[in-house]
Amino acid sequence: MLRLEGISAGYGPAIVLRDLSLSAAPGRITCLMGRNGAGKTTTLKAIMGLVRPSAGRIMLGDQVISDLPAHRVAGQGIGYVPQGRGLFSELSVAQNLRIGLMARRGDAAETAAIRAEVLTRFPRLAERLDQRADTLSGGEQQMLSMARALCLRPRLLLLDEPTEGLQPSMIEAIRQVIMSLRDAGAAVLLVEQRIDAVLAIADHVHVIENGRNLEDFDAAALTRAPERLRAHLGV
Amino acid sequence: MEFGPYLMLAMLEGAVLAAVLALMASGLSLTFGVMRVVNVAHGEFYMLGAVIAWFVAHLVGGGAALSFVAAAIIAPLAVGVLAAAADITILKRIDYDPERTIVATIGLLYVIQQVTLMTYGPDARPVEPPFNSRIALPWIEWGEGGPSLYFPWGLSTTSYKLFVIGAAAVLILAIRLFMTRSRAGLIMRATQLDSDMATAFGIPVERVYAAVFGLGAALAALAGVLIVPIQQAHYLMGGDALLLSFIVVIIGGLGSMAGTIVAAVLIGMSDGIISVFFSPTLAKIIATLLVALVLVFRPQGLFGTRDR
Numbered sequence: 001m002l003r004l005e006g007i008s009a010g011y012g013p014a015i016v017l018r019d020l021s022l023s024a025a026p027g028r029i030t031c032l033m034g035r036n037g038a039g040k041t042t043t044l045k046a047i048m049g050l051v052r053p054s055a056g057r058i059m060l061g062d063q064v065i066s067d068l069p070a071h072r073v074a075g076q077g078i079g080y081v082p083q084g085r086g087l088f089s090e091l092s093v094a095q096n097l098r099i100g101l102m103a104r105r106g107d108a109a110e111t112a113a114i115r116a117e118v119l120t121r122f123p124r125l126a127e128r129l130d131q132r133a134d135t136l137s138g139g140e141q142q143m144l145s146m147a148r149a150l151c152l153r154p155r156l157l158l159l160d161e162p163t164e165g166l167q168p169s170m171i172e173a174i175r176q177v178i179m180s181l182r183d184a185g186a187a188v189l190l191v192e193q194r195i196d197a198v199l200a201i202a203d204h205v206h207v208i209e210n211g212r213n214l215e216d217f218d219a220a221a222l223t224r225a226p227e228r229l230r231a232h233l234g235v
Numbered sequence: 236m237e238f239g240p241y242l243m244l245a246m247l248e249g250a251v252l253a254a255v256l257a258l259m260a261s262g263l264s265l266t267f268g269v270m271r272v273v274n275v276a277h278g279e280f281y282m283l284g285a286v287i288a289w290f291v292a293h294l295v296g297g298g299a300a301l302s303f304v305a306a307a308i309i310a311p312l313a314v315g316v317l318a319a320a321a322d323i324t325i326l327k328r329i330d331y332d333p334e335r336t337i338v339a340t341i342g343l344l345y346v347i348q349q350v351t352l353m354t355y356g357p358d359a360r361p362v363e364p365p366f367n368s369r370i371a372l373p374w375i376e377w378g379e380g381g382p383s384l385y386f387p388w389g390l391s392t393t394s395y396k397l398f399v400i401g402a403a404a405v406l407i408l409a410i411r412l413f414m415t416r417s418r419a420g421l422i423m424r425a426t427q428l429d430s431d432m433a434t435a436f437g438i439p440v441e442r443v444y445a446a447v448f449g450l451g452a453a454l455a456a457l458a459g460v461l462i463v464p465i466q467q468a469h470y471l472m473g474g475d476a477l478l479l480s481f482i483v484v485i486i487g488g489l490g491s492m493a494g495t496i497v498a499a500v501l502i503g504m505s506d507g508i509i510s511v512f513f514s515p516t517l518a519k520i521i522a523t524l525l526v527a528l529v530l531v532f533r534p535q536g537l538f539g540t541r542d543r
Contacts (some may be wrong), residue, residue, distance in 0.1 A: 009430045013395055048434075049429050049434070050435060069439070070434045070435075071434050071437050071439045072437070073435075074435055075437050080435045080436075081340045082432065082435070086429060086431075086432040086435075087432075088424070088425045088428045088429060088432065088433075089427065089428060090428055091421070093426065095421055095425075096331060098421065099421070099422075099425050099433075099436050100436060102418075102422075102436070102437065103436040103438075104440075105437070148436070151236070152357060190521035204529075
């Protein structure tokens with residue numbers, strides 16, 4: 001579904017991604033791993049159109065999304081849960097969800113149905129609809145960030161270290177959500193630093209270094225030789 | 236006149252200035268809050284509002300009330316469209332870079348000012364208010380029989396000045412409701428809080444910027460329309476208004492609408508009172524000194540936040 005073909009991208013004169021290629025398939029969890037500064041977050045930003053590739057192209061199905069204006073990328077069915085959650089801090093829970101629902105551009109009935117579905121999945125948010133996002137706990141903020149992305153009913157979900165700084169019960173809850181999305185047929189591209197978490201859920205792993213492809217693993221290879229992945233990450 | 240009635244008169248003059256200033260500075264604050272750019276041409280949008288009101292008053296017949304209503308609709312619309320066009324053709328091309336935006340809007344300031352001079356001329360021209368009846372105001376006198384009301388000579392205002400205060404209050408409330416209750420306001424606030432995430436959720440940020448720049452300019456133009464029956468339209472009238480607006484948004488906290496309103500009342504009232512009792516120059520000196528103190532001791536302003 002998602003294909004990055006020879007992407008180069010960066011910030012002004014600083015080149016971060018160099019001829020990077022990777023893919024994420026429907027119904028599979030693809031993990032993107034690498035040491036700090038390897039270009040994982042920049043890869044997700046490039047997919048979302050927030051960083052413009054200087055070379056290569058990004059395809060979603062048959063469509064080249066790297067040519068679209070950045071604000072039209074989400075409308076193709078891509079949900080984004082950024083590092084640090086990226087919530088609209090001074091807006092309420094309901095308003096953050098409304099922004100996600102607006103991106104979906106569905107009719108009133110569909111919008112109401114998606115909202116109800118998301119709040120059923122995250123009942124703690126339903127109790128805090130009028131609360132400002134920046135007054136939620138860390139775990140609740142992460143739930144809101146995921147719920148907002150799910151408001152698009154994404155066929156591709158990008159997650160940038162969604163379990164960072166969370167307590168184990170919350171990590172497990174988020175893992176369950178990711179796996180249920182995979183089971184529902186969505187493609188999931190997950191940036192994750194914790195190897196144990198990756199080994200538990202990944203169907204495929206891309207390891208990158210200095211913005212370049214280093215090695216790819218499928219689930220069987222990971223099970224057979226996890227130490228090779230650890231060696232790449234220096235842990 | 237005794238001190239009490241004299242003070243009330245000064246406060247009424249200050250309230251008119253505060254009302255117009257609050258409206259104009261709200262536009263400047265909105266632009267900075269959402270776009271993070273300083274618009275040095277904001278005073279010229281105010282001037283254009285007043286000048287367009289004069290043109291409309293002379294082109295539209297049917298009396299002062301009709302031409303005022305026409306001006307209150309046409310001037311903000313025309314100035315808003317002009318500002319949105321300037322945003323698309325100039326600010327967008329320089330990628331809203333803060334430093335280059337300041338230089339670009341200084342250029343815009345001179346272009347608007349000089350084109351106005353060439354077309355409208357150097358004279359200050361009055362616009363007739365839609366209504367202007369004099370209203371005598373009562374004062375309390377404490378006599379042997381207890382308090383009683385009387386009408387001191389000279390303690391009066393006009394119905395138009397009271398209208399300006401009321402209209403500004405209603406418009407500011409409307410802006411507040413627009414920002415907090417409407418879909419467009421939600422989009423603007425989301426863009427203000429995190430433009431990258433707004434983009435990632437399908438918000439066309441550049442179009443939002445053009446709309447916000449236009450809306451900010453339209454508010455300045457509306458302030459110009461409201462003030463022109465009191466002050467006359469002149470091609471250089473934007474300078475003082477811009478200075479006072481900057482004073483207000485710095486004291487209130489850049490980007491804070493609540494702070495802008497509080498600071499506009501503070502500066503407008505003190506300007507009115509000091510101007511009546513001492514001199515307008517002293518009022519400006521004190522306001523500028525207040526800005527210096529705020530910048531030294533509370534750089535984020537009274538209602539601003541440090542992390543912006």
